[in-house]
Each structure stands twice: as structure tokens, then as C-alpha cells.
Amino acid sequence: MPELPEVETVRQVLKRQVLNKKIIKVDVFYEKIIANCSANEFSLQLMNQTILDVQRKGKFLIFVLDHGYLLSHLRMEGKYWFDLNLLDKHAHIVFYFSDGKVLIYHDTRKFGRMYYFQKEVDIHQQYPLLNLGMEPFEIQNGQILFEKFMKTKKCIKEVLLDQKIMAGIGNIYADEICFKAKIHPLTLANKLTKKQCETLLNASKEILMKAIKEGGSTIKTYQSAHGVDGKFQNELMVYNHANEPCKICGHSIKKIKIGGRGSSYCPYCQRKR
DNA sequence: ATACTCCCCTGAGAGC
């Protein structure tokens, strides 16, 4: 669920809540969340380590510890809570700190994944970060996108969701970016002009920045922290607005399936060319 | 390399 703006919001919340805390115990109730080692080893490795920083790359959270790194991908429903009273059957991992505080990983659909790496490894050269493309903010100009798009046969909506090409964009923001750039989501990426690539890149940066500023989008159950709603859902132009009039032109927002994902767009503002 | 299809999970809401 969470995309770059939501993960960034979670990162900021985490940084306030767990920075410099020392882990004294880790309970893993659902082992498959731990992707690259056993739950036992995971707990053992984390014990007695202090959280020195919380970083982010794309949709991955990176807990920097004194002897290693903990990577966390929230996928669709992953979230972090800080109150032991909120423990329920969907709380899969609990970190206990030396000051008596806790960090709970909660994930209704159990899609989220965590990875532990020793400090010696360069995590950016290691799966799963290895294949991540640059974030829109790191891309200087549309020319760079244009060149990447030349090499694919996919439509722009699928390309925006491909983390290898650009990292951080998910289904909500992909639709919003296409709308802002006035590009039909089924347009083949290799047919986009350099000017459109420039527009698309700028739209990506603007929308993601604005969303971060607003604390992300709170749709359905998702919250950056328990009881904390984002505000960007109020700014959404097409996502979650199927069959409603377009806020710009009044035509009805359409919803179709692209690559198995629901895709909303305005058939008038985003005419195919 | 790319296109499919299916899978991992649970819950909400629609339709009957």
C-alpha cells in the first residue's frame, strides 16, 4: 500500500520514536516476514543493537544499526505501531527496547518483508536494493527518462510501477502523475516525446513532494502511525474517483485494468495521441 | 529480455 510519500512519512515517525533505542529482544510470530534468514537468527542478530538512523530508498525502510542493517518493505498493509496495547493477531514482530518502549510490526495481509544484513555488506549492491532505479528526485532531466523509456515496450502506467526504472511510485501516484502530465496510461512509453518525459518527470516530483508534505495518503486502513492520517487523499484527482466527474473538465473518470492493476484516468484530459 | 498467469494473505463491500 504505502508508496514513497507514505514510507517517507513512516520513516520520519520512526526516527522520532526509535532513534538511539537499544533492542533487547525481538519476537517473531510469523516467520515468512523475514526474507533472508531464519526468524531465530534475525532475533539473535538484532539483540543488543542500537538504532542509529532510519533511512529510506524507494519504498524500503533502512534501519541503520551499530553492527548491521534492517531492511523493511511494507508492501500492501505493513505498518509500525508503538503501543503494546495494540497487539492483535496481525502483529507479527515485536521489538523490545531497553527503555521499556516497543516497536510493533503489524501487517494484515502478511505481504511485508524484512531483511537483515551485516555492516560489512554494501546493502545498495545487494538484493533487494540492487535493482532499484533512481527516485524521481534524483533524476536531473527528462532526457534521462526518455532514454530509459526507449528500451521498453510497456505502456507508461506499467513503466511507472516498475521499480527498476524509477523507484518509489505505486498505483495511486502512477495514476495521479499520468493525469497531471495529461498522458493516457496506456500510451507506450517508447512513444513519449522528450517534452512529455520532461513533463512526466516534473509531475512526478511535484506530486510526490506535495504528498510527503501532506503526510501521504490515507486510503482505507492505511495510516503512517496509529491514529495519524495523511491529507493527500484529498488532493487525489483520479485515484479513488472512478465514475465521478473530472475536477478539471467534468468528463467521467474511467477505470480500467492495466497489468492487473486498477487504473483511473480522465478520457478527455488524457486523450490518446 | 518480456509477456503471461498465478501466488502470497486477509478483510471489506457488493450482489444474491
Next chain:
DNA sequence: TGCTCTCAGGGGAGTA
């Protein structure tokens, strides 16, 4: 009430 179906901010494996 209860069943069945579809859908959901993601990503990966297996197969042609």
C-alpha cells in the same frame, strides 16, 4: 445472515 465474488498503496516465481 450467509454465501460467493471481486477488489485492494506490492512484488516475485514459474512458464512459454
